[in-house]
Amino acid sequence: MTITALENELRSAHRIAQRLERSLESTRRLIPLDANAIKKLTDEDQKKLDALLLRFVSLASVIQDRIARSVLLFEEENLTNASRKDMRPMLEKLVALREERKFGIIVELRNLIAHTYPEDLDRKAQILNTVHLRGPDLIE
Amino acid sequence: MRLSPEEIAAILQCAVRHFGPDTKVRLFGSRIDDWRRGGDIDLLIETSAELSSPLEAELRFLVDLKNRLGDRKIDVLLRRPEERRSFVDDVARERGIVLSQ
Numbered sequence: 226m227t228i229t230a231l232e233n234e235l236r237s238a239h240r241i242a243q244r245l246e247r248s249l250e251s252t253r254r255l256i257p258l259d260a261n262a263i264k265k266l267t268d269e270d271q272k273k274l275d276a277l278l279l280r281f282v283s284l285a286s287v288i289q290d291r292i293a294r295s296v297l298l299f300e301e302e303n304l305t306n307a308s309r310k311d312m313r314p315m316l317e318k319l320v321a322l323r324e325e326r327k328f329g330i331i332v333e334l335r336n337l338i339a340h341t342y343p344e345d346l347d348r349k350a351q352i353l354n355t356v357h358l359r360g361p362d363l364i365e
Numbered sequence: 366m367r368l369s370p371e372e373i374a375a376i377l378q379c380a381v382r383h384f385g386p387d388t389k390v391r392l393f394g395s396r397i398d399d400w401r402r403g404g405d406i407d408l409l410i411e412t413s414a415e416l417s418s419p420l421e422a423e424l425r426f427l428v429d430l431k432n433r434l435g436d437r438k439i440d441v442l443l444r445r446p447e448e449r450r451s452f453v454d455d456v457a458r459e460r461g462i463v464l465s466q
Contacts, residue, residue: 309436311436333428340440351420355418
């Protein structure tokens with residue numbers, strides 16, 4: 226892992242983080258949501274919320290799947306047999322991750338977003354509210 | 366049922382911690398079939414506790430449980446007793462096995 230490759234990964238994450246920040250800002254007035262509020266959303270607001278979820282998932286994935294590994298390889302950590310979950314405490318030790326547990330919650334939220342049925346509006350509302358709560362942690 | 370006593374204990378302890386002492390946990394899906402191998406851990410968790418944020422509680426439960434069991438695929442349906450959101454709830458209640466120590 227070269228410093229240039231790592232810098233490229235970080236630049237890519239930074240761009241997604243900026244987009245996520247804009248999405249959080251543009252949807253803040255809609256939060257908190259419930260199932261009824263979701264039914265009444267305009268197409269425009271629905272698109273903004275879809276973009277918010279996509280950006281949250283993208284940033285969580287880039288950090289978990291690419292940057293975490295790249296940072297640890299750059300630091301010459303032994304990643305033989307290390308799962309993604311194993312990497313989080315290693316990153317916390319290197320101070321590359323502030324709180325391993327907080328990032329664990331973000332990763333679980335990302336997984337739930339991918340596995341939630343679009344017609345489950347209660348669940349969708351809870352997810353969007355939690356993305357607003359946890360989004361700043363992810364950007365940080 | 367394909368869960369070890371240690372795995373069951375971990376699930377129940379994490380469930381009580383995050384969803385309250387009256388929580389009932391049912392295992393359903395492929396893990397109740399002794400003839401299959403591997404597979405997700407599918408849990409129907411019923412609680413009457415008033416959770417300020419059920420989703421946050423679910424996320425914290427998953428993080429804690431994976432810290433105990435390792436990075437497994439765990440799916441949770443978190444419901445109030447008698448609450449039904451889809452046919453999967455019925456399947457989980459009819460065929461699921463209530464976990465106990």
